[in-house]
Amino acid sequence: METNGKPAEARQRIRRTSTTTELPMAENNTSQLCGFTGYDADVLMKETANLRKLITKKGTLEILIPLCCSTNPVRYIKFRNTLKGFSSKTLAARLKELERSGVLERKSYNETPPRVEYNLTNKGQELVESVIDLLQWMRKWSTAR
Secondary structure, three states: EOOOOEEHHHHHHHHHHHOOOOOOOOOOOOOOOOOOOOOOHHHHHHHHHHHHHHOOOOOOHHHHHHHOOOOOOOHHHHHHHHHOEEEHHHHHHHHHHHHHHHOOEEEEEEOOOOEEEEEEEEHHHHHHHHHHHHHHHHHHHOOOO
């Protein structure tokens, strides 16, 4: 029997779980899609984990944001001078990770002293735009204004 548009079984499941701290769980169906038609929740969770691993490492966002503010390439020495509190080893590791993931493009010049420049790729530009959107969302909904 249905009342209020919900089957009685679903109302009971919600009622039973409302006394605990857990949210009601969907039936265990691995082929079930999330609310976004065409997206598989398991795949999204895996991709979310990959994204989190990339952008939450120390120095990653600090490297990306200055690159989005200019169309000019940024030299390694500029990062070194701008990013206080980051070792050369950490900076070099992040730059290599971002290059390997296709977010940054590295160009080195056969000069003395050596010159290395970095640009955002199209993939990197989209990532930075998404981060900026998240920052704007956070500012909009932040209670500490």
